[in-house]
Amino acid sequence: MSANSETITSPVLELKNIHKAFGGVVAIQDFSLDLKAGEIVALVGDNGAGKSTLIKIISGVHAPTSGTIRLDGEAVSFSDASMARSSGIEVVYQDLALADLQPVYMNLFLGREKVRKPFGMLDRRAMMQETQALVDELDVRIPSANAMIRDLSGGQRQGVAIARATHWATKLILLDEPTAALGVAETAKVEEIVQSLKARNLAILIISHSLDQVFRLSDRICVLRRGNQIGVRETAKTDKNEIVSMITGLA
Amino acid sequence: MFKRTSAIARKFDLQGSVIYLGFIAIFLFFAITLADDGFLTTRNLSNIVLQTAPATIMAIGLVFVLSAGEIDLSFGSIVAVSALAAAVVMQEHSMLFGILAGLGAGLAIGWINGVMVAYLRLPSFLVTLATMGLFAGVARSMTDLRSIPVLSDTFTGFFGSGSFFGIPSLVLWTLAAVIVGHLVYRESRFGAHVIATGDNARAAQVSGIKVPRLRLAVLMISGGCAGLAGLLYAGRLQAAKYTLGESDLMTVIAAVIVGGTALNGGKGSVIGALVGSLLMGMLNNGLILMGLSVSDQMIVRGLIILLAVAISLRDTTRA
Numbered sequence: 001m002s003a004n005s006e007t008i009t010s011p012v013l014e015l016k017n018i019h020k021a022f023g024g025v026v027a028i029q030d031f032s033l034d035l036k037a038g039e040i041v042a043l044v045g046d047n048g049a050g051k052s053t054l055i056k057i058i059s060g061v062h063a064p065t066s067g068t069i070r071l072d073g074e075a076v077s078f079s080d081a082s083m084a085r086s087s088g089i090e091v092v093y094q095d096l097a098l099a100d101l102q103p104v105y106m107n108l109f110l111g112r113e114k115v116r117k118p119f120g121m122l123d124r125r126a127m128m129q130e131t132q133a134l135v136d137e138l139d140v141r142i143p144s145a146n147a148m149i150r151d152l153s154g155g156q157r158q159g160v161a162i163a164r165a166t167h168w169a170t171k172l173i174l175l176d177e178p179t180a181a182l183g184v185a186e187t188a189k190v191e192e193i194v195q196s197l198k199a200r201n202l203a204i205l206i207i208s209h210s211l212d213q214v215f216r217l218s219d220r221i222c223v224l225r226r227g228n229q230i231g232v233r234e235t236a237k238t239d240k241n242e243i244v245s246m247i248t249g250l251a
Numbered sequence: 252m253f254k255r256t257s258a259i260a261r262k263f264d265l266q267g268s269v270i271y272l273g274f275i276a277i278f279l280f281f282a283i284t285l286a287d288d289g290f291l292t293t294r295n296l297s298n299i300v301l302q303t304a305p306a307t308i309m310a311i312g313l314v315f316v317l318s319a320g321e322i323d324l325s326f327g328s329i330v331a332v333s334a335l336a337a338a339v340v341m342q343e344h345s346m347l348f349g350i351l352a353g354l355g356a357g358l359a360i361g362w363i364n365g366v367m368v369a370y371l372r373l374p375s376f377l378v379t380l381a382t383m384g385l386f387a388g389v390a391r392s393m394t395d396l397r398s399i400p401v402l403s404d405t406f407t408g409f410f411g412s413g414s415f416f417g418i419p420s421l422v423l424w425t426l427a428a429v430i431v432g433h434l435v436y437r438e439s440r441f442g443a444h445v446i447a448t449g450d451n452a453r454a455a456q457v458s459g460i461k462v463p464r465l466r467l468a469v470l471m472i473s474g475g476c477a478g479l480a481g482l483l484y485a486g487r488l489q490a491a492k493y494t495l496g497e498s499d500l501m502t503v504i505a506a507v508i509v510g511g512t513a514l515n516g517g518k519g520s521v522i523g524a525l526v527g528s529l530l531m532g533m534l535n536n537g538l539i540l541m542g543l544s545v546s547d548q549m550i551v552r553g554l555i556i557l558l559a560v561a562i563s564l565r566d567t568t569r570a
Binding site: 081082085091093095096097098099100101102106107110111112113115120121122 | 434437438439440443444446447450451453454455457458459460513517518
């Protein structure tokens with residue numbers, strides 16, 4: 001199977017022959033991948049395989065050394081993360097990037113607060129209501145949109161971070177190890193939320209070290225090893241043994 | 252759904268209510284023990300408010316700096332440089348140029364602090380520790396330690412002893428600074444970004460907040476507030492001297508911390524800083540009326556500040 005799977009619906013994100021080098025060190029070599037709306041693709045590989053570099057390239061933190069990125073068919077080149085964000089790409093970082101002493105609703109609108117005319121005063125009521133509606137819809141079980149982040153559990157925080165990405169993303173959400181720090185029940189809850197995002201017609205790229213999770217969640221699996229793209233498999237047509245041998249390079 | 256009480260508490264900025272209880276307790280203590288020494292007279296109470304006006308305005312600037320996770324130690328020196336700059340310019344030129352010189356000096360020093368902190372990535376503690384000494388030296392050398400009189404009646408009325416509609420101008424300046432400071436801090440996007448940056452700078456950065464620009468802004472706000480405080484001192488004392496603002500560093504930092512602003516950022520209160528500043532002024536006043544010697548005043552004030560800070564830190568950092 002080739003790295004590019006040909007499909008009828010045009011992809012949301014097309015990465016073609018992405019190459020990234022830091023000085024003389026090659027981090028990503030000739031990487032190509034298409035992501036369609038409503039699809040979850042898992043990115044797997046050992047530590048140092050280049051997964052995080054790839055996330056940073058897609059989210060505009062790093063520019064690729066060569067290769068093209070197309071969003072809805074249009075070639076884009078992001079000079080920073082806020083450009084990628086305004087194009088509808090959101091990242092859920094491993095550390096969640098939440099402000100602990102602030103309420104949930106202020107985190108959801110962090111950097112993009114709603115204000116009222118004419119004095120530009122914060123519209124806390126509107127932000128609270130929108131946040132409450134969204135967390136209810138996604139079934140993120142938090143005490144209220146007004147709860148402080150530091151009073152929430154790890155799973156609830158992850159839920160808030162994903163809700164924030166969902167609120168702003170119009171095309172693509174990148175999830176970096178969303179359940180690495182969570183217990184079993186919380187992981188199941190977060191996976192349920194991630195699944196529900198497919199119905200919102202978003203493309204999702206998820207990094208995970210848990211193959212069980214990858215097989216539960218993803219439609220396709222893309223394997224990286226030392227910056228090289230080893231291959232892309234449809235989750236339904238492969239098994240753990242194949243993926244493990246692709247990750248490790250041992251047959 | 253939403254907790255009503257906490258919404259009201261946030262609206263009126265009542266986080267860390269210890270400060271308000273402490274304020275009332277100390278007020279009652281002085282009111283009873285100093286009843287015969289004139290503590291409760293209108294004249295004495297209004298004196299307290301007038302004397303704390305410059306410190307309150309410095310404290311408001313510091314709330315922004317601390318909330319953003321930075322610190323400013325140089326504001327006391329800025330006060331002296333600004334007051335002297337205004338007084339020196341007004342010897343030759345009109346009042347307007349004096350005001351511009353005073354505020355401009357404050358903003359300029361704030362800008363120097365800010366550029367080093369925001370763009371050269373130097374720790375604000377060390378930068379402002381250095382500029383504190385540097386500009387204390389500048390203030391001394393500006394006029395060879397001489398005091399410069401401020402003769403413009405308009406200036407001294409506007410910034411010092413005058414009043415509008417029966418309200419002393421120092422009270423109006425304090426009120427204006429508190430109201431504007433509170434609205435910007437609590438109700439504007441800028442204020443929200445300041446608080447978020449102090450809480451988690453990386454989260455602020457990845458959320459599109461221009462963190463370096465914001466750090467520059469808060470240090471310039473602090474510089475500008477110190478500049479205004481310098482004008483108020485010059486107006487009230489009708490003179491500028493290098494010693495102005497020299498003794499305000501500890502008082503203002505204590506006022507801000509006692510007022511519920513976290514020393515390591517992410518949380519603060521402008522109203523709390525006002526109450527903290529009035530508390531410090533009241534302490535000063537009460538200890539003098541009690542007839543304590545200057546050295547005893549310093550010891551007692553130090554102990555009370557220590558206690559107040561310890562209590563309010565317990566209150567603001569409980570996990």
